[in-house]
Amino acid sequence: DTGVSQDPRHKITKRGQNVTFRCDPISEHNRLYWYRQTLGQGPEFLTYFQNEAQLEKSRLLSDRFSAERPKGSFSTLEIQRTEQGDSAMYLCASSQGTGNTEAFFGQGTRLTVV
Amino acid sequence: AQSVSQHNHHVILSEAASLELGCNYSYGGTVNLFWYVQYPGQHLQLLLKYFSGDPLVKGIKGFEAEFIKSKFSFNLRKPSVQWSDTAEYFCAVIFSGGYNKLIFGAGTRLAVHP
Numbered sequence: 001d002t003g004v005s006q007d008p009r010h011k012i013t014k015r016g017q018n019v020t021f022r023c024d025p026i027s028e029h030n031r032l033y034w035y036r037q038t039l040g041q042g043p044e045f046l047t048y049f050q051n052e053a054q055l056e057k058s059r060l061l062s063d064r065f066s067a068e069r070p071k072g073s074f075s076t077l078e079i080q081r082t083e084q085g086d087s088a089m090y091l092c093a094s095s096q097g098t099g100n101t102e103a104f105f106g107q108g109t110r111l112t113v114v
Numbered sequence: 115a116q117s118v119s120q121h122n123h124h125v126i127l128s129e130a131a132s133l134e135l136g137c138n139y140s141y142g143g144t145v146n147l148f149w150y151v152q153y154p155g156q157h158l159q160l161l162l163k164y165f166s167g168d169p170l171v172k173g174i175k176g177f178e179a180e181f182i183k184s185k186f187s188f189n190l191r192k193p194s195v196q197w198s199d200t201a202e203y204f205c206a207v208i209f210s211g212g213y214n215k216l217i218f219g220a221g222t223r224l225a226v227h228p
Contacts, residue, residue: 003157004157031213031214033215033216035216035218040123040220040221041220041221042118042120042204042206042218042219042220042221043158043204043216043218044218045215045216045217048213048214048215050213055213056213056215091158093158093216095214101214102148102160102163103214103216104160105150105157105158105159106157107156107157108157
């Protein structure tokens with residue numbers, strides 16, 4: 001098991017374009033989280049999946065953001081009509097669903113909107 | 115609102131100096147507490163965690179943290195830092211009823227000089 005994998009590692013896009021990021025969690029982890037981290041700040045929670053069900057979304061997740069986890073394994077995060085303020089590191093984390101367990105983080109996707 | 119505060123944004127130490135990084139959280143009932151570390155160019159890694167029991171928690175690489183419930187604090191300590199401890203340190207909290215999502219502090223950037 002190689003841990004949480006995110007793709008791509010870096011993405012540069014023009015304002016107004018759509019982008020999609022992928023996260024592959026540790027196998028058999030049924031909990032999956034997306035976070036966003038901007039310079040000088042800690043990661044901020046965006047959304048949470050338990051298996052394929054999206055159970056919580058932050059107010060930070062505007063209508064331009066959508067996340068899916070169609071088969072309860074990998075997840076995608078799409079940003080439509082990107083804005084410069086979307087530039088950030090997008091982090092994915094996964095954990096097992098039983099009891100209190102730690103979350104394992106991927107290396108993130110760094111998005112730059114120009 | 116649920117929040118986590120880290121008192122120092124930047125800390126500079128010489129090797130062998132002692133380290134203490136402050137972390138306070140807002141009142142939220144039962145909490146689970148974490149310290150994560152991010153070495154340059156790497157993903158977030160768990161240093162230590164507290165769920166219950168002995169409030170003095172020992173983690174990897176000689177780090178420890180003490181949970182003081184009356185002060186809503188979970189400070190990180192290391193008696194003697196090394197150059198390899200240069201990294202960014204994040205305190206994080208899971209508040210009860212939150213689908214195990216982590217609420218992070220803004221982080222403390224530690225630089226250790228030889």
